[in-house]
Structure formats: C-alpha cells, structure tokens
Amino acid sequence: MTSRVFSRVGIVGAGQLGRMLGQAAIPLGVRCLFLDRSADVPGAHVAPVLVGDLEDAKLLKQLASQCDVLTFDWENISAAALAPLEKLTAIRPSRAALEASQDRLLEKALFSRLKIPVAAHAAVDDRSDLIAAIERVGLPGVLKTRRFGYDGKGQFVVRKSADIDAALAHVGAGKLIYEKFLSFSSEVSIIGARGATGECAFYPLSRNHHAGGILRYGLAPHRDRTLERQARLYMRRVMRDLRYVGVLTIEFFVMGGRLIANEMAPRVHNSGHWTIDGCVTSQFENHLRAICGMPLGSTLALGHTAMINFLGTMPDRERLLAIDGLAFHDYGKTARPGRKLGHCTIVKSRVKDRNRALENALNLIHWT
Amino acid sequence: MTSRVFSRVGIVGAGQLGRMLGQAAIPLGVRCLFLDRSADVPGAHVAPVLVGDLEDAKLLKQLASQCDVLTFDWENISAAALAPLEKLTAIRPSRAALEASQDRLLEKALFSRLKIPVAAHAAVDDRSDLIAAIERVGLPGVLKTRRFGYDGKGQFVVRKSADIDAALAHVGAGKLIYEKFLSFSSEVSIIGARGATGECAFYPLSRNHHAGGILRYGLAPHRDRTLERQARLYMRRVMRDLRYVGVLTIEFFVMGGRLIANEMAPRVHNSGHWTIDGCVTSQFENHLRAICGMPLGSTLALGHTAMINFLGTMPDRERLLAIDGLAFHDYGKTARPGRKLGHCTIVKSRVKDRNRALENALNLIHWT
Numbered sequence: 001m002t003s004r005v006f007s008r009v010g011i012v013g014a015g016q017l018g019r020m021l022g023q024a025a026i027p028l029g030v031r032c033l034f035l036d037r038s039a040d041v042p043g044a045h046v047a048p049v050l051v052g053d054l055e056d057a058k059l060l061k062q063l064a065s066q067c068d069v070l071t072f073d074w075e076n077i078s079a080a081a082l083a084p085l086e087k088l089t090a091i092r093p094s095r096a097a098l099e100a101s102q103d104r105l106l107e108k109a110l111f112s113r114l115k116i117p118v119a120a121h122a123a124v125d126d127r128s129d130l131i132a133a134i135e136r137v138g139l140p141g142v143l144k145t146r147r148f149g150y151d152g153k154g155q156f157v158v159r160k161s162a163d164i165d166a167a168l169a170h171v172g173a174g175k176l177i178y179e180k181f182l183s184f185s186s187e188v189s190i191i192g193a194r195g196a197t198g199e200c201a202f203y204p205l206s207r208n209h210h211a212g213g214i215l216r217y218g219l220a221p222h223r224d225r226t227l228e229r230q231a232r233l234y235m236r237r238v239m240r241d242l243r244y245v246g247v248l249t250i251e252f253f254v255m256g257g258r259l260i261a262n263e264m265a266p267r268v269h270n271s272g273h274w275t276i277d278g279c280v281t282s283q284f285e286n287h288l289r290a291i292c293g294m295p296l297g298s299t300l301a302l303g304h305t306a307m308i309n310f311l312g313t314m315p316d317r318e319r320l321l322a323i324d325g326l327a328f329h330d331y332g333k334t335a336r337p338g339r340k341l342g343h344c345t346i347v348k349s350r351v352k353d354r355n356r357a358l359e360n361a362l363n364l365i366h367w368t
Numbered sequence: 369m370t371s372r373v374f375s376r377v378g379i380v381g382a383g384q385l386g387r388m389l390g391q392a393a394i395p396l397g398v399r400c401l402f403l404d405r406s407a408d409v410p411g412a413h414v415a416p417v418l419v420g421d422l423e424d425a426k427l428l429k430q431l432a433s434q435c436d437v438l439t440f441d442w443e444n445i446s447a448a449a450l451a452p453l454e455k456l457t458a459i460r461p462s463r464a465a466l467e468a469s470q471d472r473l474l475e476k477a478l479f480s481r482l483k484i485p486v487a488a489h490a491a492v493d494d495r496s497d498l499i500a501a502i503e504r505v506g507l508p509g510v511l512k513t514r515r516f517g518y519d520g521k522g523q524f525v526v527r528k529s530a531d532i533d534a535a536l537a538h539v540g541a542g543k544l545i546y547e548k549f550l551s552f553s554s555e556v557s558i559i560g561a562r563g564a565t566g567e568c569a570f571y572p573l574s575r576n577h578h579a580g581g582i583l584r585y586g587l588a589p590h591r592d593r594t595l596e597r598q599a600r601l602y603m604r605r606v607m608r609d610l611r612y613v614g615v616l617t618i619e620f621f622v623m624g625g626r627l628i629a630n631e632m633a634p635r636v637h638n639s640g641h642w643t644i645d646g647c648v649t650s651q652f653e654n655h656l657r658a659i660c661g662m663p664l665g666s667t668l669a670l671g672h673t674a675m676i677n678f679l680g681t682m683p684d685r686e687r688l689l690a691i692d693g694l695a696f697h698d699y700g701k702t703a704r705p706g707r708k709l710g711h712c713t714i715v716k717s718r719v720k721d722r723n724r725a726l727e728n729a730l731n732l733i734h735w736t
C-alpha cells in the first residue's frame with residue numbers, strides 16, 4: 001500500500017455527490033476535475049467538467065492522465081472501461097470493489113462469504129428460473145435487476161404466483177435476482193472510511209426513512225450499541241476483504257434486533273449527508289482524505305441530527321432557514337418529479353429539540 | 369427596508385474572504401461573481417472573476433448589473449467609485465458604512481459619538497500637528513495612516529520625541545492619526561450580523577493573539593459575561609446608527625476589565641474564521657443570509673475552538689490533519705513572507721483538550 005499523498009482528484013460523475021466532494025476539496029487544497037454528460041451538472045459550480053459519456057475511453061484517459069487518483073460519484077462504470085486506466089492513475093475505490101457492488105448477486109455472494117446475513121435469494125435469468133426461485137425462497141419476494149437499480153427503480157414485489165408475468169414485464173429482460181421480502185422493523189446504514197494505510201473510521205448509524213424506494217429523511221446518530229457494534233464488524237470485514245480505500249456505505253434491514261445486509265455503495269451516500277453539518281469531519285472530506293492518502297478525520301457527531309431530502313420540488317428556502325439550527329443544501333438542479341434537488345440538516349443538542357425542528361421542517365417540504 | 373430575497377451576489381475582491389464567502393454560497397444556492405485584479409485569486413476556484421482594477425468604473429458597472437446585491441472582500445473602495453452603482457444594485461454594507469470604516473479618524477469619531485470608548489488620539493497632517501498631538505495625547509503613542517492600514521502596516525510606535533522624524537518617514541505623507549499607546553491586557557473581537565429587517569445575531573467573543581501586527585491565533589468562545597454584554601451593546605449601537613446590513617467586526621483592547629474600541633471592519637474577518645467549523649452557522653453564511661435578505665442562522669458555538677493562521681509558509685498538511693478535531697483551510701495562494709495562506713481550526717468539547725491540540729498544532733506551524 002502506498003503512503004503517497006495526492007492533490008488532484010478525477011471524479012467520474014458530477015451529480016450532487018460529486019458537487020459535495022468538490023466543496024469538501026476546496027479547503028483541503030485538493031483540485032477536482034469531473035467527467036459528466038453535460039456541462040450543466042451540480043458539480044460544475046465547484047470544479048471544471050470534461051463533457052462526454054461516462055464510459056468514453058478517450059475522455060476517461062484524459063481524466064486519468066490529469067489526476068493523481070480517480071474516484072466516483074457514479075459507481076456503475078464497467079470494469080472494461082476502467083481497466084485501461086489502472087496504468088495511468090490510482091483508482092479508489094478499486095475496480096474489484098466497484099464490480100462487487102455493481103451486481104446484486106455478486107454483492108450478496110460477498111456478504112455471504114464474509115458471514116454477513118442477507119435475505120434468501122436466487123439468480124433469475126428467465127421465467128422458469130423465477131418459478132424455481134419462488135419455490136425455493138417463498139412468497140412474497142422482490143424481483144430486482146442485478147445491475148443499475150437505485151432508489152427503488154427496477155424492482156417489483158411478487159405477492160402471489162399470478163404476479164410472475166407482471167413482475168417480468170415491469171423489471172424487464174436481463175440478469176435478475178429474486179429476494180425474499182423481509183418484514184423488517186427499520187432500515188439503518190453505516191458509513192465508514194478506510195485510508196490507504198488501512199486506518200478505519202466509522203460514523204454513527206443513521207436510521208433511514210424511505211417511501212416509494214427513495215430516502216425521505218434520516219435520523220442520526222441512531223444509538224443502539226448492539227447494532228452499531230455489529231455494523232462496524234461487518235463493514236470492517238468488507239473493507240479488509242476488498243482492501244478498500246475511500247468511503248463505503250452498507251444499508252441494513254433490522255429484523256428481530258439483528259442486521260440483514262441489503263446493499264452497499266462504494267462511495268459517499270445520501271444517508272451520510274447529515275455528516276456535513278452533524279459531524280466534525282464530513283463523509284465527503286473523509287472520502288477525499290482516504291483516497292488522497294491523508295489521515296482520516298474525526299467521525300464524532302456534534303449533536304442529534306435529522307437530514308431531509310428535497311424531492312421533486314424545492315421548498316421555500318427562507319422559511320426553512322428560519323428554523324434554528326438548520327443548514328440548507330441546494331444542488332443547483334432543475335426540478336423534476338422524484339428528483340433529488342437538495343437536502344437540509346437539523347442539528348440540535350437535545351433529541352426533543354431535534355424532533356420538534358424536524359416536524360416544523362417536514363411541514364414545509366413537499367415531495368413530488 | 370426591503371424584504372426582497374436575493375440570489376446573485378457580486379463581490380469586490382476575491383481574496384480568501386471572498387473565497388470563503390463563495391464556498392458558503394454554494395449550498396445556499398446563491399451565485400457569486402467576483403471582481404479582482406487577477407484571474408489567479410483565491411476566489412477563482414469557487415466562482416467566476418471579472419478581471420480588472422477594483423475601482424474600474426466599467427467593470428464595477430458590469431458587476432453591479434449582473435448581481436442583485438454587491439458586497440466586499442476588500443472594503444477600501446472609494447465612495448466615488450461606489451456612488452454610481454447605487455442605482456443599479458443593492459450595496460450591502462452601505463457606502464456610509466464603508467466610508468466610516470475606511471478612515472481611522474472618522475471611525476473614532478463614530479465610536480465617540482456612540483459613547484464607545486476609544487484611545488485618546490489626534491489628527492496629524494504634518495510635523496507640527498504631530499508635535500502638538502504628542503503634547504496633547506502623551507507618549508508613547510502610535511502614528512498610523514488614516515486609510516489603507518491593515519495587519520500592522522502603516523504604523524509606527526513613537527516612544528520619545530526623538531522618534532518623530534523616523535515615524536513620519538516610516539508612515540509616509542498623507543492624512544495620519546496619532547493614538548495613545550495602550551498597555552492593554554488582551555485583544556478581543558466581536559462579530560455580528562444584521563439582517564435587512566434589522567434582526568441581529570452576535571457570535572461569542574474571540575480572544576486574539578497578534579504578533580508584529582498580524583493575527584497569529586484566536587481562541588473562542590472567550591467567555592466573559594461582562595465583556596460580551598458590553599461588546600454586543602457597542603456593536604448594536606454601531607449597527608443601528610449605520611442601518612447596517614451584513615457582518616460587522618469590531619476589535620477591542622481590554623484594559624482594566626473594560627473595552628476600548630480599536631477598529632472595525634465592515635465585513636467578515638480573520639478573527640471569525642473559527643465560526644466555519646466552530647459554530648452552527650459561519651460568519652460567511654450569515655453575511656450572505658443578511659445581504660440576501662434571508663433569516664440569520666444560529667451563532668451558537670459547537671465547542672471550544674482555536675483558529676491558527678498560516679503565515680508565509682504552508683505547514684505540513686498531513687501532519688496537521690492527523691490532529692483529532694482539526695479542520696484545514698488552504699486559500700490556494702502562492703507562498704510569500706507574511707502572507708496569509710490558510711488557517712486551521714481545532715474544535716473540542718473541553719478547554720483542556722483544545723489547549724493540548726492547539727499546542728500540538730503550533731509546533732507544526734512556522735510563521736515566516
């Protein structure tokens with residue numbers, strides 16, 4: 001493992017995650033360069049953008065040759081596109097880490113190999129596979145695409161055998177996975193960072209509230225000693241196995257007081273946005289510190305926080321800013337139904353005050 | 369007073385203060401545009417820059433016509449340059465506020481009129497004025513330029529009558545002021561914000577440690593109920609008198625437990641950099657909130673902080689980042705003796721821990 005320190009970061013994708021990485025880079029003296037499909041992207045306000053397809057071989061080569069380390073706002077870049085860049089620059093997280101998290105089946109195989117509980121599941125390539133999978137795993141279940149699914153897209157809940165055709169029609173052809181539908185009590189995520197020398201830092205758990213497959217709001221720290229210990233243990237196993245460098249997120253279902261791994265993201269994550277205002281060092285800064293070979297920063301929480309997504313419609317900024325202890329985050333995007341346009345974070349020293357402010361904020365935010 | 373909300377901010381000067389204003393603007397969805405003498409300025413990493421002289425009438429007009437509100441990283445712009453812009457855009461803080469703080473004599477006259485204690489002083493235009501001033505105010509004293517002095521530049525300590533010619537030679541011709549040299553016990557500053565509707569918010573006091581006229585480090589909050597009450601009272605008087613909008617700084621000497629106003633700055637200030645990492649809302653965000661007509665944010669401190677300037681030489685970033693609870697701020701400037709190149713802030717929940725971390729950091733920082 002190298003202990004060299006980098007200061008030029010190439011970022012594939014310049015969405016809001018890239019933008020917030022770019023914001024964190026400024027005070028560190030780290031320069032970012034993005035690659036994205038358009039010049040009008042959230043990251044464009046904080047660093048220059050190479051415009052073109054995210055897998056364009058020539059542009060990726062240009063990006064790689066202009067940076068010390070390459071990282072990702074969007075993790076679905078193919079191994080084939082990445083492979084030629086490994087001679088040109090450091091890639092963090094590595095191709096292996098990206099590949100493991102791009103495919104739900106490989107991801108579950110990794111979790112299982114590392115003795116991290118997952119829902120019963122089976123690979124589905126066609127109709128007869130699905131029938132066999134339902135036989136083995138049981139009903140209800142969820143049919144999902146193995147790749148490119150996010151925010152609940154590419155998923156269908158199969159409640160009875162008669163749903164099979166509708167499910168296949170909805171999810172589409174290609175490599176699929178059928179998973180047992182879990183009646184979980186809550187969803188939590190852990191975010192951690194691992195440095196180039198193997199140093200690890202873990203944030204407190206966030207309890208995530210979804211609707212329609214999209215994160216609506218999260219509360220952190222979600223204090224549960226047993227769950228937190230378990231989550232850190234699991235994340236440490238994944239990080240060590242992948243020789244991971246950077247920030248990693250694992251989402252879990254909580255069932256009967258135990259964690260069932262749902263999925264992981266080899267990057268900064270929506271459920272960690274609270275760390276910008278709510279922790280000593282944000283997930284964005286720690287990702288940069290990790291991939292650049294700097295020491296990791298403190299993951300200590302500054303209070304009790306709530307992070308609320310702005311979906312589809314921007315709320316009234318001035319009315320939200322009037323809430324004491326609220327920080328506003330505009331991603332500079334055009335409004336569109338279901339689109340993540342921004343978020344706000346409330347930080348309070350008492351849970352009661354956090355909850356009251358959260359209620360006030362939720363009254364001003366309309367998800368469309 | 370208007371209650372309109374602005375989102376396009378023009379900033380005269382794109383130094384580190386402009387850069388940090390620009391950083392705070394990003395999550396608020398506020399767009400900044402700078403005017404500065406070079407394209408290679410700290411602000412250029414966070415927003416576009418119009419390049420030219422800071423008092424260039426044509427460029428100022430262009431800046432004003434492209435923004436909703438004009439503000440300042442550099443407050444010494446002449447009233448003559450500003451006057452024609454008042455028809456084109458809101459100017460916050462106002463021309464009157466800038467004028468009052470540009471000239472040490474006017475500034476002291478304002479303080480005195482508002483019954484805010486200042487050191488005994490006299491205007492000096494020539495040698496005979498200086499002799500008369502020394503007669504009246506006494507020795508030792510400090511001969512200063514009335515305009516354009518900062519970081520101890522344009523000052524000379526007159527200890528005996530024989531120093532008169534050396535003092536005049538050092539400070540140069542032009543409008544001067546002779547002030548009584550005060551044997552103060554410490555220096556503190558207060559930073560506050562006043563919104564467009566008259567709403568005020570005050571940060572805790574910072575205790576500032578200077579050497580050679582330049583701020584080396586500051587400790588905040590400097591808890592002293594009496595001084596804090598006094599400082600807020602004085603600042604409120606100034607703000608009300610000037611119908612101030614934006615962030616204002618007043619530096620005080622502490623003598624016998626009382627505050628003597630030294631000078632004010634109609635802008636965000638070096639002694640308030642600790643608020644980025646150490647308060648719920650930074651001075652930069654509150655300046656933007658104030659001038660844009662948004663509600664002010666909480667000025668609550670998150671712990672005990674130390675802010676240390678990087679002067680002349682950038683310290684070893686990685687060694688500093690290894691200090692727990694330390695945030696690093698690189699201004700992206702070329703090193704030059706005495707130049708402010710960046711700063712770091714330490715935030716701890718206990719004074720003892722803050723002091724220990726400060727000591728560790730000071731061992732890694734060399735002022736040149």
